[in-house]
Amino acid sequence: MSVGRLRELHRSLKQVLDSVPEHGRDADRKFDAVAGRFLVDWFATDGRNQASNPEIWPYLTILVLPDLAVRRFGPDSTGRLPKDRYLSGRRNIFYRAYLRSWILGDLLSDPELPLYEDDLVGLVDRNLSADHRVARIIADQIRSLSGNENRREIVRNGLKAIQYELRVTDLSSLDDSGIRTAVSLAFHGPDFQHTDVFTRNASEAPAWL
Structure with a gap:
């Protein structure tokens, strides 16, 4: 993705997540559902082959969407971030949301x-x-x-x-x-x-x- 496209990804995802409350009942579930649906649509345009690359997810999480990632999985009482949520793998913040939405589709909502x-x-x-x-x-x-x-x-x-x-x-x-x-x-x-x-x-x- 170009720098401009990455900036658009951040801006657009942040915009849709602004409608999701940061606290309260089901806030995390709604975050995942909204982010997942957005990413499914995004990669439908940009190419699913990019989403299938496991290294794209830590790149997006750490370099492109860090503020949104911290909103979902922030630091613990010692100030440390949960590594498995930021690195590659099924527990990555955005990959797990994407995968759930891609597989379950409108069943999630x-x-x-x-x-x-x-x-x-x-x-x-x-x-x-x-x-x-x-x-x-x-x-x-x-x-x-x-x-x-x-x-x-x-x-x-x-x-x-x-x-x-x-x-x-x-x-x-x-x-x-x-x-x-x-x-x-x-x-x-x-x-x-x-x-x-x-x-x-x-x-x-x-x-x-």
């Missing part, structure tokens, strides 16, 4: 989809996002649990089950129907009942289930 931080960490930050179809289907499954009083526990156990299954099964090799069946069973177990989002059909289950 859907009022019927209360995706909380723990859910997002399990869904995206812990390598469940290698296949974006899998991540989106998991997000749909989480949405189907809205209002369930045991939702948090079901989500936690479901994500653990999927992470375990990914060690032995290539979910990306399945079609969408097979992935939905596998995800449903991971979240609900053998006693899974029909919901509006997923239809259990034994004939659709992959052979390994």
Whole structure:
């Protein structure tokens, strides 16, 4: 990117983040959602190949957007910044926001989809996002649990089950129907009942289930 383009990136992102409160309930989540959506649109224009370069993110975080980065993850009580939020990797401030928005899209802003931080960490930050179809289907499954009083526990156990299954099964090799069946069973177990989002059909289950 040219210097002028980098300045435009900072100016434009700061402008959209000015609408996000710096304190209060959900301030951090809103920051991530707004920044992520902006960066997805930005790299759609500038080229996704740039976003795929892991070294672009610490460069942007430290040299181009440092004031915005500190706003999101400032120094601790000793005055030190969290290194993993500024260096390359999935925990980088802006890369994690970009990746979540790119994978989950408008699901992040859907009022019927209360995706909380723990859910997002399990869904995206812990390598469940290698296949974006899998991540989106998991997000749909989480949405189907809205209002369930045991939702948090079901989500936690479901994500653990999927992470375990990914060690032995290539979910990306399945079609969408097979992935939905596998995800449903991971979240609900053998006693899974029909919901509006997923239809259990034994004939659709992959052979390994």
